[in-house]
Amino acid sequence: MTIDTAIQTLKPVDAGLRERASRVIPGGMYGHLNVTLLPAAYPQYYRSGDGARLTDVDGNEYIDFMCGFGPMISGYRNPVVEAAAAKQLARGDALGGPTERMVELAELLVDTVGPADWAMFGKNGTDATSLAVTIARAATGKRKILKGRTAYHGANAWFNPNPLGSTPEDRSNIIFFDFNDIASLEAAAAEAGDDLAGIIVSPFKHDGPADDQRLADVEFARSVRAIADRNSAVLIMDEVRTGFRLVTGSAWEPLGVAPDLIAYSKAIANGWALAAVVGIDALAQAASDIYATGSFWYSGVAMAAAIANIGLLRETDTPAYMDHVGTLLRTGLQAQAEDNGFEIVQSGPAVMPYLRFVDDPGHAAALAFTGAAAARGVLLHPVHNWFLSTAHTEQDIADALDRTADAFAEARAVIG
Amino acid sequence: MTIDTAIQTLKPVDAGLRERASRVIPGGMYGHLNVTLLPAAYPQYYRSGDGARLTDVDGNEYIDFMCGFGPMISGYRNPVVEAAAAKQLARGDALGGPTERMVELAELLVDTVGPADWAMFGKNGTDATSLAVTIARAATGKRKILKGRTAYHGANAWFNPNPLGSTPEDRSNIIFFDFNDIASLEAAAAEAGDDLAGIIVSPFKHDGPADDQRLADVEFARSVRAIADRNSAVLIMDEVRTGFRLVTGSAWEPLGVAPDLIAYSKAIANGWALAAVVGIDALAQAASDIYATGSFWYSGVAMAAAIANIGLLRETDTPAYMDHVGTLLRTGLQAQAEDNGFEIVQSGPAVMPYLRFVDDPGHAAALAFTGAAAARGVLLHPVHNWFLSTAHTEQDIADALDRTADAFAEARAVIG
Numbered sequence: 035m036t037i038d039t040a041i042q043t044l045k046p047v048d049a050g051l052r053e054r055a056s057r058v059i060p061g062g063m064y065g066h067l068n069v070t071l072l073p074a075a076y077p078q079y080y081r082s083g084d085g086a087r088l089t090d091v092d093g094n095e096y097i098d099f100m101c102g103f104g105p106m107i108s109g110y111r112n113p114v115v116e117a118a119a120a121k122q123l124a125r126g127d128a129l130g131g132p133t134e135r136m137v138e139l140a141e142l143l144v145d146t147v148g149p150a151d152w153a154m155f156g157k158n159g160t161d162a163t164s165l166a167v168t169i170a171r172a173a174t175g176k177r178k179i180l181k182g183r184t185a186y187h188g189a190n191a192w193f194n195p196n197p198l199g200s201t202p203e204d205r206s207n208i209i210f211f212d213f214n215d216i217a218s219l220e221a222a223a224a225e226a227g228d229d230l231a232g233i234i235v236s237p238f239k240h241d242g243p244a245d246d247q248r249l250a251d252v253e254f255a256r257s258v259r260a261i262a263d264r265n266s267a268v269l270i271m272d273e274v275r276t277g278f279r280l281v282t283g284s285a286w287e288p289l290g291v292a293p294d295l296i297a298y299s300k301a302i303a304n305g306w307a308l309a310a311v312v313g314i315d316a317l318a319q320a321a322s323d324i325y326a327t328g329s330f331w332y333s334g335v336a337m338a339a340a341i342a343n344i345g346l347l348r349e350t351d352t353p354a355y356m357d358h359v360g361t362l363l364r365t366g367l368q369a370q371a372e373d374n375g376f377e378i379v380q381s382g383p384a385v386m387p388y389l390r391f392v393d394d395p396g397h398a399a400a401l402a403f404t405g406a407a408a409a410r411g412v413l414l415h416p417v418h419n420w421f422l423s424t425a426h427t428e429q430d431i432a433d434a435l436d437r438t439a440d441a442f443a444e445a446r447a448v449i450g
Numbered sequence: 451m452t453i454d455t456a457i458q459t460l461k462p463v464d465a466g467l468r469e470r471a472s473r474v475i476p477g478g479m480y481g482h483l484n485v486t487l488l489p490a491a492y493p494q495y496y497r498s499g500d501g502a503r504l505t506d507v508d509g510n511e512y513i514d515f516m517c518g519f520g521p522m523i524s525g526y527r528n529p530v531v532e533a534a535a536a537k538q539l540a541r542g543d544a545l546g547g548p549t550e551r552m553v554e555l556a557e558l559l560v561d562t563v564g565p566a567d568w569a570m571f572g573k574n575g576t577d578a579t580s581l582a583v584t585i586a587r588a589a590t591g592k593r594k595i596l597k598g599r600t601a602y603h604g605a606n607a608w609f610n611p612n613p614l615g616s617t618p619e620d621r622s623n624i625i626f627f628d629f630n631d632i633a634s635l636e637a638a639a640a641e642a643g644d645d646l647a648g649i650i651v652s653p654f655k656h657d658g659p660a661d662d663q664r665l666a667d668v669e670f671a672r673s674v675r676a677i678a679d680r681n682s683a684v685l686i687m688d689e690v691r692t693g694f695r696l697v698t699g700s701a702w703e704p705l706g707v708a709p710d711l712i713a714y715s716k717a718i719a720n721g722w723a724l725a726a727v728v729g730i731d732a733l734a735q736a737a738s739d740i741y742a743t744g745s746f747w748y749s750g751v752a753m754a755a756a757i758a759n760i761g762l763l764r765e766t767d768t769p770a771y772m773d774h775v776g777t778l779l780r781t782g783l784q785a786q787a788e789d790n791g792f793e794i795v796q797s798g799p800a801v802m803p804y805l806r807f808v809d810d811p812g813h814a815a816a817l818a819f820t821g822a823a824a825a826r827g828v829l830l831h832p833v834h835n836w837f838l839s840t841a842h843t844e845q846d847i848a849d850a851l852d853r854t855a856d857a858f859a860e861a862r863a864v865i866g
Binding site: 051054055057058059060061063064065066067069077078079080081082083084088091096098100102103104105106110111116123125126127128129130131132133134136137140141143144151152153154156157158159160161164167168169170171172177189190191192194195196198199200201203204206207274299300305306307313318319320321322323324325326327328329330331332333336413 | 467470471473474475476477479480481482483485493494495496497498499500504507512514516518519520521522526527532539540541542543544545546547548549550552553556557559560567568569570572573574575576577580583584585586587588593605606607608610611612614615616617619620622623690715716721722723729734735736737738739740741742743744745746747748749752829
């Protein structure tokens with residue numbers, strides 16, 4: 035595929051859609067895919083995706099490093115995943131009950147994810163984190179949940195980063211700790227006292243914006259486990275964003291720490307709407323005793339897609355491959371930043387890279403750089419981590435770096 | 451299509467799947483599609499759907515009156531809906547942002563639903579009711595929500611019919627009223643005092659199990675509106691179950707009462723996972739100020755399906771057609787029940803019929819009748835309302851009634 039390397043600034047179709055949307059969608063757009071605060075070079079509306087490439091509604095093509103904020107892991111319209119989905123779709127999706135795919139997918143997750151003895155399904159990442167918290171409370175008969183102070187675990191009333199529209203009561207059983215800070219975790223557990231139901235934690239700190247990512251210290255991970263055990267509380271791992279990118283299994287396996295529940299969504303079905311909670315046998319009864327359901331939680335097509343997608347991810351060491359191409363990108367960006375006199379910090383795993391400009395009030399350099407990259411057909415994000423996929427080739431990275439070199443130069447010219 | 455009218459009791463494939471599921475799914479199955487408490491003739495797992503017919507994993511075919519508990523309204527695998535979905539799917543589903551379909555669907559909902567000035571989207575019915583409550587609280591700065599005592603408005607921590615796994619604090623801002631009981635609504639509003647954020651209500655009472663459905667009295671509907679207005683509170687209509695079956699628009703239009711927010715899901719995309727909240731202009735700012743999002747809330751395929759589906763539903767007076775076939779079914783069942791000496795009560799609108807046996811401890815007659823119907827290839831439900839669709843033909847009703855005649859006779863033999 036050839037890519038037009040011209041600067042992409044003409045977006046009349048996108049502009050027209052934004053104008054129409056302003057009349058029928060609150061704020062014109064909402065949520066994490068709203069580009070209002072991003073540079074003008076970002077499209078709001080997309081026409082299509084193919085592998086690691088996206089095309090906007092005006093026909094501009096991009097090498098994409100956002101992967102739909104995570105769902106795409108095996109390439110847009112991956113033929114193996116789409117063939118499996120199409121096969122199920124020809125029979126039906128939401129039927130009178132689940133299909134055989136639900137049992138197959140539960141078996142596959144149990145086989146793939148070390149700590150998992152069972153699986154339940156939903157549609158949103160928030161479904162998975164909410165289910166996990168509900169199971170933890172049902173199993174323990176306790177109320178308090180410890181979470182990272184600025185960690186994102188979904189948009190429900192307990193965890194929404196914006197409290198507007200929730201009540202103080204909704205959030206009264208949440209106690210904060212700081213990631214990798216064992217003392218703060220101990221203090222939070224002490225505050226919960228004998229009412230500690232669970233600890234929810236991400237495999238690494240990816241809170242953003244403008245907050246460097248941090249990998250988990252092994253001592254911290256072990257303390258999370260020990261504090262949960264000491265308090266007969268449930269350790270919930272939120273892998274909604276990280277799932278199957280860090281490890282084809284449970285992310286803390288390399289640290290020797292196993293959670294009790296893991297929440298997945300985003301990438302498990304390569305873009306088809308699906309979430310899953312997997313858990314240990316000791317929590318199966320509580321998981322079965324709560325009332326958890328949704329109209330589309332049993333639908334077969336997304337499950338068929340997930341089975342094919344996880345099958346692909348198991349075929350080779352896909353986390354190592356994504357780390358490889360992510361490292362190529364990161365290494366290239368580091369050199370380009372230095373060439374243009376920018377001091378940057380790149381943090382977190384290379385499969386989910388985050389780039390921050392040092393001394394960057396108002397994110398001016400980040401906005402200038404990512405805006406210039408978008409105008410040259412490379413989708414990055416100024417204040418959110420990016421994502422690699424198995425569809426990113428070494429050539430994609432090289433093509434992207436050709437353009438980001440110019441983007442850094444333009445950012446330097448803008449920033450002065 | 452011919453149907454084997456033999457009694458369907460052999461389900462070895464289904465039994466094998468249940469056995470496998472018992473090892474990897476909590477309780478073997480969970481939620482509203484768990485058939486553990488239904489007669490043995492109900493399959494747990496389905497292979498395919500076509501129009502108003504379902505086929506289970508053992509190849510048994512059924513005339514279906516559950517419609518996946520609502521999502522199917524235009525027939526399983528409706529060719530017009532599926533063609534629209536396929537066209538979008540060939541381009542992509544979860545991309546880097548929304549597609550043009552999101553704007554088109556918001557415009558279509560605003561054009562179709564009288565009170566709607568704008569639309570937002572999610573995946574679950576619970577997403578829609580939760581969003582509506584959050585918007586009501588954000589707009590009013592108040593906390594209390596009034597709801598029907600036994601009404602189902604989703605499985606979140608506020609509303610879940612089973613409190614296990616939620617905290618008292620989660621539910622501390624919910625106050626109950628009784629449907630069609632204006633005095634109880636006034637009392638609930640008085641209890642909320644100056645902290646009343648909203649009233650959430652279904653267009654008619656469909657609480658089940660074993661609870662007759664009740665249409666809304668016009669005085670009650672007007673009181674809901676008046677009490678909301680008097681308290682500067684938001685009137686939320688939960689049309690997740692009823693949407694586009696009662697009225698191609700807002701269900702209380704015939705009563706002259708307009709809600710401020712309407713929650714949709716289930717049938718709007720004919721089985722594709724989608725939810726929507728529509729609202730009035732006065733609430734657009736609050737809807738835009740809250741943080742609401744999900745990884746798959748912008749995906750194009752379900753929206754393409756919804757556009758095609760709502761287009762079909764607008765072509766003719768589909769509520770009248772569904773009422774017609776529902777009335778044929780209801781009339782036939784009434785006569786058959788009487789022929790077999792059963793006193794039954796059929797309540798609610800004919801598009802969402804509910805049948806209760808009078809003097810039926812333990813639902814023995816309901817279970818015997820619906821089990822015998824399932825064994826003869828007719829899917830009803832003993833303790834939940836059923837659903838009609840535009841795919842149900844007069845011939846389907848006649849075929850179903852041929853079988854339910856035998857099912858009533860068998861139920862009489864079982865009950866004695």
